[in-house]
Amino acid sequence: MNPTKEMQLSTPTDTTIVITRSFDAPSRLVWAAMFTPDKMRRWMLPPPGFTITTLECDPRVGGGLELAWKSEEADPAMTLRGVFTEVVLHERIVHTETMALGTGQVIGSLVEKHEFVEQGGVTTMRITQTYASKEARDGAIASGMDQGMEACYKQLDTVLTQ
């Protein structure tokens, strides 16, 4: 039921981060979970005090990816916008992505590629993030760029230590 699922994190070039993880499901289901808005809400856990207000995802070439979060202080507090540039159904998908604060101040931009390989009902997903520069890449790792995820992890920590 639970094969080796440990994620692999590597930095094969100066501007990339590669994340690999296997899932116990066929690629079409992993694809659907990754790119269907109501499914995405299940794993894009908002940080504490944040609520997802917009989640649109149209995984076709030229289709958009749009997320917004609100907090008690700001609406939106954070946004993510991107466009799909390459789509091979259930196999390979590439989109751009720009994260910004509610004020419009850009936090970071990257190109994200997802590749899916299914074997014996297990799907290995490989995410390749390409940043504009080495500094941007290192900054993303160092700061956890995606603040939502960072806070989300803290939230889990809180639950685990209760």
Added chain:
Amino acid sequence: MVVDRSPRLDLVFHALAHPARRAIIRQLSGGERNLSELAAPLKMTFPAATKHVRVLEGARLVRRRVVGRQHLCRLDAAPLKEATSWTEQFRKNWEVRFEALDSLLDEMKSEEQPRTRRP
């Protein structure tokens, strides 16, 4: 909410980005060395090696003390640990997402089971 510990960590990552500086760190992990000792195995001029040591000093990975005419360098691994834990944080952030995906996929599989012949 905005993480501002990164400027210092950026210095650490920048310091680690050059193979010569990683070589210097490896050498220093064996103990204190003077600048000539550090420069020799790198097949580098003395000023070039000094430049790398300065970058490492800027990231607070290396401390330098002057004894007579010798510049003795030693490693301070504390910033390395901090950097590692932040990489670890990045990894854990993704792991949390993936665990949520695992349970979602389990649900999706059981939802479609009645409709497929998959065993």
